[in-house]
Amino acid sequence: MKAVTTFLAQDGGFWVLTFVKIALLLFIVLTVNAYLTWFERKVVALMQSRVGPHRVGPHGLLQPAADGLKFLFKEDVMPGGVDKFVYLLAPFLALTLALASLAVIPFGPNPLPFKFFGHQIDLWITNPDIGLLVLFSVTALGVYGVALAGWASNSKYPLLGGLRSSAQMISYELSMTMSVVGVLLMANSFSLTDIIQKQSGRTIWGVLPAWNIFSFHGGCPQVVGFLCFFISAIAETNRVPFDLPEAESELVAGFHTEYSSFKFAMFFIAEYTSMITVSSLCAILFFGGWNSPFPTTWTVTHYIPSLILIPFGLWVLFDGLKYETIFGKLILPGLGTAIAGVGALLLAGIWIAPLHDVNEYIQAPFWLLGKIFFFLFFYVWARGTLPRFRYDQLMNIGWKLLLPVSIANVIVTAAFVLLRSAP
Amino acid sequence: MSPALIVFFLLAALSVIGALSLILQKHPIHSALSLIVVMVSLAGLYLLMGAEFVAAVQIIVYGGAIMVLFVFVIMLLNASAEEHTSFSKLAKFGGLPLALALTGLLAAAMIRNGGAVPNSATPDALAKTSDISLMLFSTFVYPFELTSFLILVAIMGALVLAQREKKT
Numbered sequence: 001m002k003a004v005t006t007f008l009a010q011d012g013g014f015w016v017l018t019f020v021k022i023a024l025l026l027f028i029v030l031t032v033n034a035y036l037t038w039f040e041r042k043v044v045a046l047m048q049s050r051v052g053p054h055r056v057g058p059h060g061l062l063q064p065a066a067d068g069l070k071f072l073f074k075e076d077v078m079p080g081g082v083d084k085f086v087y088l089l090a091p092f093l094a095l096t097l098a099l100a101s102l103a104v105i106p107f108g109p110n111p112l113p114f115k116f117f118g119h120q121i122d123l124w125i126t127n128p129d130i131g132l133l134v135l136f137s138v139t140a141l142g143v144y145g146v147a148l149a150g151w152a153s154n155s156k157y158p159l160l161g162g163l164r165s166s167a168q169m170i171s172y173e174l175s176m177t178m179s180v181v182g183v184l185l186m187a188n189s190f191s192l193t194d195i196i197q198k199q200s201g202r203t204i205w206g207v208l209p210a211w212n213i214f215s216f217h218g219g220c221p222q223v224v225g226f227l228c229f230f231i232s233a234i235a236e237t238n239r240v241p242f243d244l245p246e247a248e249s250e251l252v253a254g255f256h257t258e259y260s261s262f263k264f265a266m267f268f269i270a271e272y273t274s275m276i277t278v279s280s281l282c283a284i285l286f287f288g289g290w291n292s293p294f295p296t297t298w299t300v301t302h303y304i305p306s307l308i309l310i311p312f313g314l315w316v317l318f319d320g321l322k323y324e325t326i327f328g329k330l331i332l333p334g335l336g337t338a339i340a341g342v343g344a345l346l347l348a349g350i351w352i353a354p355l356h357d358v359n360e361y362i363q364a365p366f367w368l369l370g371k372i373f374f375f376l377f378f379y380v381w382a383r384g385t386l387p388r389f390r391y392d393q394l395m396n397i398g399w400k401l402l403l404p405v406s407i408a409n410v411i412v413t414a415a416f417v418l419l420r421s422a423p
Numbered sequence: 424m425s426p427a428l429i430v431f432f433l434l435a436a437l438s439v440i441g442a443l444s445l446i447l448q449k450h451p452i453h454s455a456l457s458l459i460v461v462m463v464s465l466a467g468l469y470l471l472m473g474a475e476f477v478a479a480v481q482i483i484v485y486g487g488a489i490m491v492l493f494v495f496v497i498m499l500l501n502a503s504a505e506e507h508t509s510f511s512k513l514a515k516f517g518g519l520p521l522a523l524a525l526t527g528l529l530a531a532a533m534i535r536n537g538g539a540v541p542n543s544a545t546p547d548a549l550a551k552t553s554d555i556s557l558m559l560f561s562t563f564v565y566p567f568e569l570t571s572f573l574i575l576v577a578i579m580g581a582l583v584l585a586q587r588e589k590k591t
Binding site for chain 2: 008009083085086091128129130133134136137139140141143144145148150152159162163166167169170173177187190
């Protein structure tokens with residue numbers, strides 16, 4: 001009772017702060033989602049020796065905006081004979097649950113240096129003791145979005161897609177949950193911030209950072225656990241090579257065949273948001289979260305963000321000058337100057353103390369976002385290179401390979417934890 | 424009324440409405456959806472009592488796994504809306520009196536204790552996950568192991584039944 005009562009008795013400042021944070025996170029995540037589609041199309045195009053989107057704006061950068069507008073203005077078709085309530089509920093459920101899971105992801109250890117009406121501003125919306133369980137319960141409910149969409153459409157292909165996806169998601173949820181037990185044993189906590197905190201420091205004679213994937217600290221390296229987790233998580237988000245619920249060569253578009261205009265967009269956004277969640281989970285659970293890969297005594301590595309930002313900004317600047325449109329001539333060089341300027345300011349932290357502090361502060365979010373970006377790239381990479389599994393192969397991998405292997409991982413890790421903790 | 428009490432009544436109303444809707448809905452999928460509402464609002468009630476772990480597990484196991492199986496089976500069989508029949512004899516002579524008796528019993532218990540229904544002695548005992556696991560593996564280790572054994576037997580039973588169907 002205590003925790004909930006104190007939570008409900010917060011003053012107005014807390015609620016305002018929380019709502020502002022939620023709005024900000026939603027804005028950022030939805031924008032990132034839009035540009036993730038652009039990124040995916042560009043990278044896949046690169047892998048297939050194509051150009052990718054390049055008509056709307058320089059490098060096709062306005063394509064996501066154009067797509068969004070198109071989704072809004074398309075005719076909203078509702079097929080005859082659908083179960084109206086469930087048909088409308090399904091995309092709503094998919095999107096809300098996918099976005100809700102972002103609330104428990106922490107983006108940095110230190111609160112901002114100023115306060116909001118006496119409330120410290122943490123870099124997360126909420127940080128419950130059962131953070132990981134909250135994520136899993138949201139994922140567990142996420143199946144309904146897909147399953148109900150398939151059922152409510154009153155059409156055979158969506159129904160098949162919905163059936164496939166519910167079977168697939170039940171199967172892979174098991175191995176996904178099992179594969180993180182090793183991490184939980186090592187961290188001794190469900191709280192995501194605790195799990196990250198445990199991974200600071202060095203392992204193997206100080207050669208490698210003490211991330212769960214390398215660490216012998218109170219356990220053994222979770223390489224197997226990570227592989228099981230990532231494969232199951234890809235299946236859980238219905239992405240290639242496990243995208244059987246929407247296998248277009250067999251099922252037209254699977255569960256969202258009968259959804260048009262913005263309702264389709266809601267499924268789309270939900271899928272990309274869960275990709276972000278899974279990538280952050282991989283980074284947090286296995287790759288040290290916001291911990292830098294370098295020893296904490298190295299302050300030189302604090303200038304890595306500048307070394308990325310300055311060349312990138314200059315490239316955007318000179319690239320923009322090549323265009324003849326207003327967008328290219330004005331906005332791109334402006335953006336490039338801004339990016340390079342921020343990089344230069346951070347670099348100036350060598351001499352100016354307050355900037356040095358700023359630079360130190362952004363290290364944690366920088367490394368976490370960098371890792372998340374890597375896993376997002378991995379998703380796209382997999383999509384560009386791997387063929388889809390057959391349905392029986394999918395079930396075999398889930399039940400006969402991933403589940404036993406992840407259980408074995410739990411046993412081995414538990415043995416190591418026992419050995420390490422024995423006096 | 425304290426905010427916690429308001430949240431309690433909201434969740435309690437939601438679970439009662441969900442349970443009523445579960446019985447009154449004609450289509451099996453709608454009934455299953457109502458049951459999910461009940462499960463999730465129950466999880467909210469657990470959370471209100473400070474049992475975070477139990478709340479999360481309630482959603483994962485009941486709201487997620489079990490109800491997904493229900494929905495899956497309903498979708499697989501493509502069950503359509505069922506017709507409501509009038510009271511069967513069993514419901515009329517067995518069910519109604521039993522329901523009335525249960526309601527009476529609960530009401531009597533509430534009236535006798537007045538407003539002061541005693542709380543659990545240790546309200547925060549379930550707050551920490553490690554405390555729950557310690558309790559499970561020390562005080563309640565025999566019931567716990569017995570339950571897992573029971574589940575194992577049930578799994579094997581299901582497997583045997585499924586295999587037998589295949590052979591014929």
